[in-house]
Amino acid sequence: MPRNREEVRKRLQWAALELFRERGYEETTAAEIAAKAGVTERTFFRHFPDKREVLFDGGAAFIEAVTEAVRDAPKTLGPWDALFFAFDSVKQMFIENRPFTEPRQRVIASSQALQERATDKTRALTAALASALCERGLTVPQANLASQMGMATLSHGVSAWFNDGSIDLGEHIVRAFQEARDLSSSNLAIAKGTRRTQRIQEKAKLT
Amino acid sequence: MPRNREEVRKRLQWAALELFRERGYEETTAAEIAAKAGVTERTFFRHFPDKREVLFDGGAAFIEAVTEAVRDAPKTLGPWDALFFAFDSVKQMFIENRPFTEPRQRVIASSQALQERATDKTRALTAALASALCERGLTVPQANLASQMGMATLSHGVSAWFNDGSIDLGEHIVRAFQEARDLSSSNLAIAKGTRRTQRIQEKAKLT
Structure with a gap:
């Protein structure tokens, strides 16, 4: 499990990048990104306002x-x-x-x-x-x-x-x-x- | 009353520009622009998809x-x-x-x-x-x-x-x-x- 805030952000970013590459940006949800990073969707939205922003940290x-x-x-x-x-x-x-x-x-x-x-x-x-x-x-x-x-x-x-x-x-x-x-x-x-x-x-x- | 499609577009654009200058962009609605141009709100949306687009014709x-x-x-x-x-x-x-x-x-x-x-x-x-x-x-x-x-x-x-x-x-x-x-x-x-x-x-x- 991720240990700190910074690590969670990084995991979310990498999970998003991988899913966007595999399935396409439109086809990937914030919930799926969160799941791949091992956190809840709610945690995703504590870090990023939307699915787009995760790529621009x-x-x-x-x-x-x-x-x-x-x-x-x-x-x-x-x-x-x-x-x-x-x-x-x-x-x-x-x-x-x-x-x-x-x-x-x-x-x-x-x-x-x-x-x-x-x-x-x-x-x-x-x-x-x-x-x-x-x-x-x-x-x-x-x-x-x-x-x-x-x-x-x-x-x-x-x-x-x-x-x-x-x-x-x-x-x-x-x-x-x-x-x-x-x-x-x-x-x-x-x-x-x-x-x-x-x-x-x-x-x-x-x- | 406006006579043709092109004239209606022009009237809507100028009405929008005047209202945005007088009252501010955020404070002006598409309905107000339409009223100032002498047409219905529905006519506004037949010409432009949203309030922003009226400035970029x-x-x-x-x-x-x-x-x-x-x-x-x-x-x-x-x-x-x-x-x-x-x-x-x-x-x-x-x-x-x-x-x-x-x-x-x-x-x-x-x-x-x-x-x-x-x-x-x-x-x-x-x-x-x-x-x-x-x-x-x-x-x-x-x-x-x-x-x-x-x-x-x-x-x-x-x-x-x-x-x-x-x-x-x-x-x-x-x-x-x-x-x-x-x-x-x-x-x-x-x-x-x-x-x-x-x-x-x-x-x-x-x-």
């Missing part, structure tokens, strides 16, 4: 760690460097959680309801990052742009790491930041001005 | 227009340029809808429930853009990164335009793309390699 701790890292980043760093610094600082959390988060990713992809919850979690983290960047002197729109781009880049790096764990997560994050830079530096609007864009659009209409 | 048409523009972008354009081309192509839709979408933005910001729905809509659009970019030969991870960064950049440009309408939306979009480029080109990981990052992190620990 630890989100608050991650938000706290990464926003604190943004605040702790050297004052001389610009917003993008501060985000890189912060993501690099918390990479150990990703490494420790990988046995759970990697299979979880596929379960989330299989369910609309779970995707919505994951999107909410990402939104909360993005808003927290933006708020931390504002404390570094950015305007709200600048902070929103930086945090959204940063989150997309982090997520790209983590996915690449899930696909290829033979390379360090830190190196995957560096590569993701390089890809983001390379992607956005190729840009009609900037390289040639809008007149070229207009010409291309006119040409596209003709063909 | 036209989302599907926008997704169709912008993804079609990504597909129509000249074959020679890379993903970022194709997104710029697409956003620039549909800017007239933003201009026509501004009287509705600008005040709507503030109503959305006032409600958690509306923010969640707005996030879902953005997620659907981001996924559709990624899918259109895949058709241009990108891998799924590349397409996801490009579409997420593109959406953040577009949203930044549109917000700037809401704040300063004295400058064309097209020019705001160009500036947003420039900001995204400038932001992501300043980057520890790339400029100096990870060793410098490590030194900075060690220094940060000491202070």
